Amino acid sequence: MSKRAILHSDANCFYASCEMVLNPELRDKAVAVCGSQEERHGIVLAKSELAKKAGIKTGMTNSEAKRLCPNLIIVPPRFEYYSKFSKLLHGIYERYTDLIEPYGLDECWLDVSDSIKSPLEIAEEIRQAVKDELGLTVSIGVSFNKVFAKLGSDLKKPDAITVISEENFKDKVWNLPCSELLYCGKHTTEKLNDFGIHTIGEIASLPKEFLERRLGKNGIMLWEFANGLDLSPVSHMDFRAQAKSIGHGITCVSNLENNDEAKKVIVALCQDIGYKLRKSGLLARGVSITIKNEHLLSCSFQARFDSPIWDEQSLANEAYKLLEKSYSWSFKIRALSVTAIDLVSSDTPMQANIFFDASKEEKKKRLFKAIDELNNTYGKGALKPATVLDEKKMPRNKNVEVTLPGGMKLK
């Protein structure tokens, strides 16, 4: 097998950095993105470099963080923006390869083995492009396997590149504590420490059988990782096997007051879900809706289908039926989300429902294939049902429109 070239790119202080691009006034300040600011139990989800220097740690409560760093600026999370930034990052990665495997919103593995450019050259171009075009920074690990690439991206940051090669990995990796190794969690690290094993090099030099006896399969895996023998491939960017659900939600501009208004929002939300289901080759066997009322209280309802669903029309019908049946409208609705759940691959054999009409189903498939093609050609949303066209209650951007350093507008 020829040598592989794997990058792991990790966006630095991701949520906090996104907030700084969205609001430049936050730049060079101690910033923390915290869940539920009003509640006492809000915790720090992410922090800026300066906040980190002040000792702020992820998971701290808001009040602890404030005590530690009185001039800390606390902002609430805006995940819809972080996911937009994440897509833009992927867009930069896609210039080099379609073997892109995300690990959370802000990290990705890239396999660039087939590229004419050297992996270091690509890493350098990505690092620069992310900075110039998005105003974010990444740290990148360059290596011959995924585990070391990930480890490398942690070694130097922010805005840095670390190469871990077959030649230098013993020098660069083996002195590090076991816990730096992917999947070597707290529990495993404690066990290893109990055996007197503290570094990755010590894992590597033990007999494999010893680790297998003590830690089972996990022990073999860690031994292979430590010795640079991780052969796991980087998945293709279209690979979505890990998706257990596909959902979409919004906070409405004005509260929804009745079923008709809610239906429009449901239909709109389902557009994206149906498209994603087909693109990922998945079927939904159920749907869940989550409603947040005007007093910010949430409730969820679920329904299972007789036969699995792959299109937005059926999904919207089922989601609406569920809402109609379950929600009494004692309060107006402020936010609504629909999630296709219990997903299975579309090639899973299914027992046919006795009411199943094969020719109707075939026609529907042809129709949606045409819709997808149009949307692919003319952009998502080129074709949509008439109910969606009335967008009175659809979310507007109450927030800013930001021009990114590269000139692109983020809305």
Ligand SMILES: [Mg+2]
């Ligand atoms: Mg990160």
